Amino acid sequence: MPTLLKKIASCILNKTEHGASVKFPLRSFSLALLLAQSTGVNAADKINDGPYVFLDKERENTAFWVCDDKLKQTPIIEHQLKRPEDCAKLAEPKLHSQAPIVEADTYSNVGMIVALSDVHGQFDVMINLLKAHRVIDANNRWAFGDGHMVMTGDMFDRGHQVNEVLWFLYELDKQAEAAGGKLHLLMGNHEQMVFRGDVRYVNDRYQTSANLLNRSYDALYNKGTEIGRWLRTKNTLVKINNLLFMHGGISPEWLERKLDISTANQLFREHLDDSKEELKQNELLNFLFFKNGPTWYRGYFKDELKDNEVDNILNYFNVEHIVVGHTSQERVLGLFNNKIIAIDSSIKDGKSGELLLIKGKSFSRGLYQGEQRTL
Numbered sequence: 325m326p327t328l329l330k331k332i333a334s335c336i337l338n339k340t341e342h343g344a345s346v347k348f349p350l351r352s353f354s355l356a357l358l359l360a361q362s363t364g365v366n367a368a369d370k371i372n373d374g375p376y377v378f379l380d381k382e383r384e385n386t387a388f389w390v391c392d393d394k395l396k397q398t399p400i401i402e403h404q405l406k407r408p409e410d411c412a413k414l415a416e417p418k419l420h421s422q423a424p425i426v427e428a429d430t431y432s433n434v435g436m437i438v439a440l441s442d443v444h445g446q447f448d449v450m451i452n453l454l455k456a457h458r459v460i461d462a463n464n465r466w467a468f469g470d471g472h473m474v475m476t477g478d479m480f481d482r483g484h485q486v487n488e489v490l491w492f493l494y495e496l497d498k499q500a501e502a503a504g505g506k507l508h509l510l511m512g513n514h515e516q517m518v519f520r521g522d523v524r525y526v527n528d529r530y531q532t533s534a535n536l537l538n539r540s541y542d543a544l545y546n547k548g549t550e551i552g553r554w555l556r557t558k559n560t561l562v563k564i565n566n567l568l569f570m571h572g573g574i575s576p577e578w579l580e581r582k583l584d585i586s587t588a589n590q591l592f593r594e595h596l597d598d599s600k601e602e603l604k605q606n607e608l609l610n611f612l613f614f615k616n617g618p619t620w621y622r623g624y625f626k627d628e629l630k631d632n633e634v635d636n637i638l639n640y641f642n643v644e645h646i647v648v649g650h651t652s653q654e655r656v657l658g659l660f661n662n663k664i665i666a667i668d669s670s671i672k673d674g675k676s677g678e679l680l681l682i683k684g685k686s687f688s689r690g691l692y693q694g695e696q697r698t699l
């Protein structure tokens with residue numbers, strides 16, 4: 325469907341691009357239905373969603389599911405979740421037997437690295453890509469050996485399979501570890517937004533789940549939930565071999581502030597639940613969490629940086645490449661002679677996407693159908 329038509333349909337369906345509500349006359353409703361049908365979105369579709377696992381005493385051994393718009397519960401037995409009958413194909417994860425711990429943020433001598441970004445709830449696209457490049461096997465389990473996989477943030481918002489993405493990564497995290505590999509799940513600006521209650525970009529379908537669970541959307545992922553607790557231990561930046569990964573980018577302002585990776589990761593973790601007003605009041609947090617900070621910066625894409633400024637940034641961290649998501653491209657793209665690599669390949673559109681594959685000094689784009697192209 326042409327973009328303009330899509331926009332009209334989305335507005336009539338009571339949602340603008342930025343999530344603000346718009347009023348629409350009743351008469352437009354039939355047009356909205358017509359447009360919705362032609363995009364494959366059926367207004368009458370019932371929601372299957374979950375599981376949701378809360379850590380408070382009364383509910384810690386219960387998993388909550390939304391099956392055909394109804395709330396259901398199942399007991400958690402020996403950490404294993406089991407979905408109710410006839411509840412689509414929702415994940416049945418095994419919970420980690422121990423509380424998650426904060427991981428290191430610097431690694432060396434890593435043989436293979438795969439990176440992707442900005443999945444935004446597009447589970448099917450992510451799975452197809454990872455399978456096509458044998459990062460996971462036919463059963464969606466880790467198949468990347470002692471390699472490292474980096475997800476540079478923005479798993480939340482926009483798309484319709486956010487919990488599918490999160491529970492898959494939750495399980496992959498342990499599988500990678502057991503195989504001697506590693507999954508680095510870096511926090512993006514959309515994780516931060518959800519954690520502090522900014523839900524403007526949440527897909528409409530999750531309103532049903534939030535209503536049934538009698539919680540606000542952000543409370544489905546607060547630190548009193550299994551997924552929320554796990555995500556809050558994660559880093560925002562990671563250095564692997566001669567590469568530095570984060571969601572947005574490192575601006576020259578970072579260098580002026582003489583920050584280091586571990587201090588920043590710690591500050592991000594400590595303040596993920598702060599309100600926007602609280603963050604804005606603290607000069608350093610205002611830098612870290614917003615415009616020129618590592619989860620929002622877009623300067624590499626604006627012709628505002630000179631080559632020597634990029635070199636200064638790389639030298640500061642003693643790396644040769646910086647890998648970023650956040651600013652959407654049509655493909656995995658090398659900038660400044662591959663010193664900067666942009667990996668938000670628009671998976672969020674739900675149609676296709678690419679991976680970045682690194683083996684020694686060789687950098688490749690992993691295309692959607694499984695081919696590789698030297699970057």
Ligand code: ZN
Nearest residue numbers: 478512513650
């Ligand atoms: Zn982003």
